[in-house]
Amino acid sequence: AASDEFARTSFLISAGGTHERLDPVRFLGNRSSGRQGVALAAEAAARGGDVTLLAANVAADVLAELPSSVTVVPVTSAEDLHREVMARLDRLDCLIMAAAVADYRPATSESAKMKKQGDAGLTLELVQNPDILKAAVEHKRPGQTIVGFAAETGDEHASALEHGLAKARSKGADLLAINQVGEASGFGDVPNHVVLVRPDGTRVAEGSGTKRETASVVLDAIATLRG
Ligand code: PMT
Numbered sequence: 572a573a574s575d576e577f578a579r580t581s582f583l584i585s586a587g588g589t590h591e592r593l594d595p596v597r598f599l600g601n602r603s604s605g606r607q608g609v610a611l612a613a614e615a616a617a618r619g620g621d622v623t624l625l626a627a628n629v630a631a632d633v634l635a636e637l638p639s640s641v642t643v644v645p646v647t648s649a650e651d652l653h654r655e656v657m658a659r660l661d662r663l664d665c666l667i668m669a670a671a672v673a674d675y676r677p678a679t680s681e682s683a684k685m686k687k688q689g690d691a692g693l694t695l696e697l698v699q700n701p702d703i704l705k706a707a708v709e710h711k712r713p714g715q716t717i718v719g720f721a722a723e724t725g726d727e728h729a730s731a732l733e734h735g736l737a738k739a740r741s742k743g744a745d746l747l748a749i750n751q752v753g754e755a756s757g758f759g760d761v762p763n764h765v766v767l768v769r770p771d772g773t774r775v776a777e778g779s780g781t782k783r784e785t786a787s788v789v790l791d792a793i794a795t796l797r798g
Contacts, residue, residue: 577620585670587627605629608669649700
């Protein structure tokens with residue numbers, strides 16, 4: 572239901588997955604559909620927020636879920652997203668980074684299509700992208716709320732949650748929404764499950780359901796934090 576809970580609160584929300592250009596026809600990408608970020612934008616707008624969505628390669632049918640009050644700014648790469656976030660950082664009250672941002676991009680972006688080289692394999696050189704969330708935390712001013720997401724899988728060293736807790740400490744965002752990704756949760760048109768933690772590892776909320784229901788859990792936690 573519509574409310575004015577977030578009246579006069581400006582949200583900048585990123586959604587989707589960045590594309591890191593290799594040549595005119597190829598890129599390195601990831602499985603993010605943008606659905607979680609779009610659900611967050613729709614929910615924040617329904618609660619009265621003034622919302623801008625930075626949409627990284629989000630399909631039109633997913634963007635169609637947004638109310639017309641949400642401003643959509645399309646972006647392609649991590650560097651585009653970095654530039655658009657930094658340009659708006661001073662003016663926002665709440666940043667939610669739900670986009671899956673490539674940590675690396677090809678060291679060179681070719682102007683012509685790369686040709687197959689004989690029968691040998693190919694090694695690509697990658698360079699690091701800026702860490703947008705970390706930069707936003709470093710530039711944070713009083714009154715701003717910065718929220719990150721972490722898509723984690725368990726491995727032989729630690730569980731998904733343990734990886735997420737380590738990320739919460741290193742990123743320093745006010746809240747980190749840790750989602751365990753698998754075939755049936757996380758990326759795409761599937762339910763999601765999030766555990767929300769503070770930088771010191773304190774758990775503040777947990778919830779699962781549709782992406783809109785997950786968005787609601789995240790926005791409730793933001794509302795509590797902002798008092
Ligand atoms: O789009 P959907 O299909 O609906 O799927 C939703 C989702 C699983 C993509 C989403 O819920 C999610 O978890 N997004 C974050 C995905 C991720 O891989 O995050 P990360 O662990 O690489 O990064 C942690 C945080 O830092 C994120 O807030 C990310 O936006 C941010 N980041 C990461 C790298 C980078 N260079 N700059 C960043 O700001």
